[in-house]
Amino acid sequence: MLNEWDHQFIEKAFEEAKNSFNTGGLPIGAALANSNKLISTGHNQRVQAGDPIAHGEMDCLRKAGRQKTYRDMTLYTSLSPCMMCAGTIVQFKIPRVVINDTQNFGGNEKFLREHGVEIVDVAHPASIELMARFISENPSLWNEDIME
């Protein structure tokens, strides 16, 4: 399921999550790549920029700028996409999403698959551990980010 360059982009998404954690933000990062070419990376900006729509995936897609098509691209994310990000993946017609962590948050994989998106759940131990630690230490910030 994983190809030779997936591993480095999985780590890029996790690096963005760590960067966000280290600057006081929600530790969720993403990377966008066209085959073996990295297009952009990004992380959650709720705390850093006060921006509620800048989840990791959204910040990454914003930084990729205007693209004519995403049909050959893969989106890597350190945490399973929320409904905003899942809707965006479908709207942008991104065909493949590699997810590091579906344990601390999840549920939209079915919606994505029903819309033809290939989902790869890699169960990345360090991503899962970092997110679990953040949720445990910052429950109110986490609940604000997912609107609970």
Next chain:
Amino acid sequence: MLNEWDHQFIEKAFEEAKNSFNTGGLPIGAALANSNKLISTGHNQRVQAGDPIAHGEMDCLRKAGRQKTYRDMTLYTSLSPCMMCAGTIVQFKIPRVVINDTQNFGGNEKFLREHGVEIVDVAHPASIELMARFISENPSLWNEDIME
């Protein structure tokens, strides 16, 4: 279906659409209000900021900043929400969306209703006319914005 202050916020969304049109962008605007209190307005920023995630609704929600809850709010939009914006409305638990134009674009009203969102379709003639004109004059930009 429309209350006494809906009419002014419908016009705010349309004003944002006109502002975007007048600066060379996609003429799609939005407003967010808590009952009779305006929270924010915004418009599509694909052309102006090179930002593919900044549809009118998203730009408006970004400008509203961090909110603890949207449960008493209404989102007004000059054009029916795409799947990105519809997913965001569900994720943010916005209970009510007032739409000026479902004729030039639409289809996600069913998804929104299935997730408990009240949809009011006001069929605002000036919004419909402006959007139809833009699509006719700028088909490639419009197709890029909806990833067709």
